[in-house]
Amino acid sequence: xxxxSGLLNSKIVDSTDEVVGKLxxxxxxxxxxxxxxxxxxxxxPLHKKHSVFVPYNFVENFSKEEISLKTVFSKIPTxxxxxxxxxxxxxxxMDQQIVDMVGARVVRVNDLRIGDxxxxxxxxxxxxxxxGLLRRLGLTFLDVFKVLKVNLIDWRKAQPVKGxxxxxxVAKELTHLHPADLANIVExxxxxxxxxxxxxxxxxxxxxxxxxxxxxxxxxxxxxxTPEQTTRILTKMSVDEVVDLLKGLPDEEGQTIxxxxxxxxxxxxxxxxxxxxxxxxxxMTTDYIGVKPDWTVKQAVKExxxxxxxxxxxxxxxxxxxxxKFLGAVxxxxxxxxxxDLLIRDLLKEVSPSSILHxxxxxxxxxxxxxxxxxxxxxxxxxxxxxxxxxxxDDIMRHLAPHA
Amino acid sequence: xxxxxxxxxxxxLFLAVIGPGIIAxxxxxxxxxxxxxxxxxxxxxxxxxxxxxxxxxxxxxxxEMGVRIGLVTRQGLGGVIRENFGVRxxxxxxxxxxxxxxxxxxxxxAGVAAAFEIFDVSKFLVVPLAALLIWLIxxxxxxxxxxxxxxxFSCFYIVYIINGFLIKPDFGQAVKDMVTPTIEWTTPFLLTxxxxxxxxITPWGQFFIQSYVVDxxxxxxxxxxxxxxxxxxxFITDIVSFFIIISTAATLYKYGIHITDAKDAxxxxxxxxxxxxxxxxxxxxxxxxxxxxxILPTATAYAFCEAFGWESGFNTTWENGKFFYGIxxxxxxxxxxxxxxxKISLIKIMILSQDVNGILLPFILIFVMxxxxxxxxxxxxxxxxxxxxxxWCTIVGIIAATIILVVSSIVGLN
Numbered sequence: 087x088x089x090x091s092g093l094l095n096s097k098i099v100d101s102t103d104e105v106v107g108k109l110x111x112x113x114x115x116x117x118x119x120x121x122x123x124x125x126x127x128x129x130x131p132l133h134k135k136h137s138v139f140v141p142y143n144f145v146e147n148f149s150k151e152e153i154s155l156k157t158v159f160s161k162i163p164t165x166x167x168x169x170x171x172x173x174x175x176x177x178x179x180m181d182q183q184i185v186d187m188v189g190a191r192v193v194r195v196n197d198l199r200i201g202d203x204x205x206x207x208x209x210x211x212x213x214x215x216x217x218g219l220l221r222r223l224g225l226t227f228l229d230v231f232k233v234l235k236v237n238l239i240d241w242r243k244a245q246p247v248k249g250x251x252x253x254x255x256v257a258k259e260l261t262h263l264h265p266a267d268l269a270n271i272v273e274x275x276x277x278x279x280x281x282x283x284x285x286x287x288x289x290x291x292x293x294x295x296x297x298x299x300x301x302x303x304x305x306x307x308x309x310x311x312t313p314e315q316t317t318r319i320l321t322k323m324s325v326d327e328v329v330d331l332l333k334g335l336p337d338e339e340g341q342t343i344x345x346x347x348x349x350x351x352x353x354x355x356x357x358x359x360x361x362x363x364x365x366x367x368x369x370m371t372t373d374y375i376g377v378k379p380d381w382t383v384k385q386a387v388k389e390x391x392x393x394x395x396x397x398x399x400x401x402x403x404x405x406x407x408x409x410x411k412f413l414g415a416v417x418x419x420x421x422x423x424x425x426x427d428l429l430i431r432d433l434l435k436e437v438s439p440s441s442i443l444h445x446x447x448x449x450x451x452x453x454x455x456x457x458x459x460x461x462x463x464x465x466x467x468x469x470x471x472x473x474x475x476x477x478x479x480d481d482i483m484r485h486l487a488p489h490a
Numbered sequence: 491x492x493x494x495x496x497x498x499x500x501x502x503l504f505l506a507v508i509g510p511g512i513i514a515x516x517x518x519x520x521x522x523x524x525x526x527x528x529x530x531x532x533x534x535x536x537x538x539x540x541x542x543x544x545x546x547x548x549x550x551x552x553x554e555m556g557v558r559i560g561l562v563t564r565q566g567l568g569g570v571i572r573e574n575f576g577v578r579x580x581x582x583x584x585x586x587x588x589x590x591x592x593x594x595x596x597x598x599x600a601g602v603a604a605a606f607e608i609f610d611v612s613k614f615l616v617v618p619l620a621a622l623l624i625w626l627i628x629x630x631x632x633x634x635x636x637x638x639x640x641x642x643f644s645c646f647y648i649v650y651i652i653n654g655f656l657i658k659p660d661f662g663q664a665v666k667d668m669v670t671p672t673i674e675w676t677t678p679f680l681l682t683x684x685x686x687x688x689x690x691i692t693p694w695g696q697f698f699i700q701s702y703v704v705d706x707x708x709x710x711x712x713x714x715x716x717x718x719x720x721x722x723x724x725f726i727t728d729i730v731s732f733f734i735i736i737s738t739a740a741t742l743y744k745y746g747i748h749i750t751d752a753k754d755a756x757x758x759x760x761x762x763x764x765x766x767x768x769x770x771x772x773x774x775x776x777x778x779x780x781x782x783x784x785i786l787p788t789a790t791a792y793a794f795c796e797a798f799g800w801e802s803g804f805n806t807t808w809e810n811g812k813f814f815y816g817i818x819x820x821x822x823x824x825x826x827x828x829x830x831x832x833k834i835s836l837i838k839i840m841i842l843s844q845d846v847n848g849i850l851l852p853f854i855l856i857f858v859m860x861x862x863x864x865x866x867x868x869x870x871x872x873x874x875x876x877x878x879x880x881x882w883c884t885i886v887g888i889i890a891a892t893i894i895l896v897v898s899s900i901v902g903l904n
Binding site for chain 2: 180181182183191192193194195196214219222223276277278302303305306309310
């Protein structure tokens with residue numbers, strides 16, 4: 087089975103054994119999760135300036151030893167331009183960055199492995215190894231003892247991130263990866279490809295990935311997106327993450343994005359924007375599940391189910407009175423074991439006032455309180471005991487290790 | 491900085507982009523830089539100032555092109571070359587950069603050795619220690635803080651400017667030499683001339699500024715301000731170079747003293763520092779060398795990994811990042827070993843390494859020129875004619891000088 091590097095620039099003969107030209111490129115029409123059959127050869131005919139495209143079904147033999155055509159070259163209906171959805175392997179895949187979905191990393195294409203698959207000549211694998219590099223350089227003889235191994239990535243498990251490939255197809259496959267892995271991939275790509283990739287994901291996955299990305303890079307990626315694209319993703323992000331992101335952007339850009347957000351979220355965000363990063367107010371999110379004391383456990387569970395998809399972690403539900411004053415919290419554990427008809431009021435326990443946070447409290451205080459009372463989440467209230475939001479262990483970890 | 495934004499929006503915009511130009515320019519005045527400028531002044535007086543004037547423009551223009559490619563492509567130079575010229579040209583360009591960088595690293599270690607020679611401390615002690623220190627800090631320490639410390643230290647160049655006024659040099663002669671090209675057709679003159687160009691405009695500087703712009707996340711809107719910063723950076727570097735040259739010209743050239751070690755070069759600072767001149771020079775040489783020695787290995791490794799798609803960064807494992815760590819180790823160990831060769835002249839290492847940089851520079855610049863004039867890559871941001879003229883003159887100038895140098899050393903003009 088040949089490598090593309092061994093085929094490019096080879097002579098091509100037709101059925102009369104006449105040399106008709108040189109192979110310039112090979113075109114495919116990629117589909118996600120499939121080996122890509124070859125559709126056209128780009129041939130530069132002898133003594134001519136412009137290359138032409140020969141449909142692959144006129145190819146008799148396609149190997150390192152010989153590339154030959156089935157008929158006389160002049161009889162073949164060649165094309166001079168190809169539609170955009172065809173992808174030139176040499177132009178758009180060789181030397182470019184691709185995402186290796188098994189290893190969840192970004193690599194560069196050193197060579198491409200071509201071979202038969204179900205009676206069709208297809209691109210089967212991507213060589214990302216050092217020996218592929220040597221082959222391209224014509225330096226294979228350096229590997230005297232044959233110690234270098236070829237490292238092929240299955241074509242179906244790789245995603246080009248540049249070129250004419252439809253990006254919504256890419257996205258489907260990629261969403262199988264963990265958001266943290268995807269975030270690492272985006273960090274490794276050039277910023278332009280990275281933002282393209284983020285934008286190609288569905289809003290929810292994009293939001294998750296963006297939340298995992300280094301804050302500095304987050305800012306850069308957002309620069310590359312239009313305000314509409316950014317908004318699409320931001321509406322799926324939790325309020326506190328949006329606030330952190332907006333804080334990092336220049337005023338003007340932040341304002342534009344704010345103006346695109348819908349009202350409900352906007353109010354929450356504007357409120358949070360006032361707090362400093364390293365205070366309880368800056369760390370907290372306003373996404374929490376609020377319940378009323380006269381609700382039953384069943385009603386509370388229904389409320390959780392309703393909000394399930396927009397909140398990442400639900401550990402407690404928070405009870406407030408009709409004036410939004412904080413009454414207490416009930417853990418998921420208790421909701422799970424309690425009778426459905428029981429009232430929330432009866433599950434609430436006495437809360438020590440010092441375990442409740444205030445927005446201006448510095449992060450040190452927050453950590454002390456949460457450690458002392460063994461809290462995974464702590465409620466934040468204002469001076470009138472009105473509930474503002476919650477700080478989670480997650481928020482604190484992210485604050486302490488922003489680059490992880 | 492909010493108050494500044496209100497008070498002076500323009501100044502704020504400028505401060506927001508500050509960094510790439512100034513740092514790249516400042517790091518240009520490393521061990522090789524100080525030595526080359528000192529020798530240019532000590533051996534040839536102010537005769538080379540005209541070259542300095544010309545390459546100030548070249549430096550500004552080439553660095554600006556790096557900034558522009560970075561802003562448009564959002565990739566490092568290695569990545570752009572790979573995606574547009576294929577693997578062979580990439581291997582060629584990266585090899586050229588590697589050789590130039592290894593040369594510069596050798597100069598940095600030679601600088602460390604020469605600085606401590608003033609205190610009679612053996613190079614066999616300080617060079618391995620310096621290499622070890624760099625390795626440890628890269629691994630365990632804060633790269634950013636260290637970089638800042640040495641950057642602040644290297645502000646010592648200001649002493650050359652003060653010194654330059656104290657010795658009351660012949661500014662009239664200096665200005666005259668700046669605008670009247672003179673050339674001596676001798677090997678030492680040509681070698682020094684190429685080193686002068688090669689230490690000011692460097693292959694790694696071209697890679698460095700482009701990556702810096704990308705990493706700092708500047709965008710095209712900030713281009714005008716960044717351009718200004720790069721021009722100011724180029725100007726400042728060469729002001730310093732100017733004063734180093736006139737300082738050594740007035741103190742050493744006048745009395746026919748040739749520089750054979752760092753002690754000789756330090757004499758130039760006597761008018762300002764008196765007997766402390768040697769220590770001041772040693773300190774400056776040491777911090778300049780260390781700044782370069784910190785930046786270069788990692789910059790080299792990142793550029794390689796970007797071009798060849800290898801995993802990079804200090805958070806990768808040894809297994810995955812073997813190329814990344816390998817290149818860093820190579821650029822620490824090999825240069826250190828060269829400096830440790832017995833009886834090798836430290837001054838010669840420092841100046842010859844700059845020659846290597848100068849000779850390899852045109853190759854890198856040609857890539858830059860191809861990229862910057864390619865509409866497919868740069869869109870509407872291709873070069874204006876003036877940029878092309880200055881850059882091609884630089885490239886042709888260096889190549890011509892190199893050819894003459896080679897011919898002259900064969901024919902034995904000297």
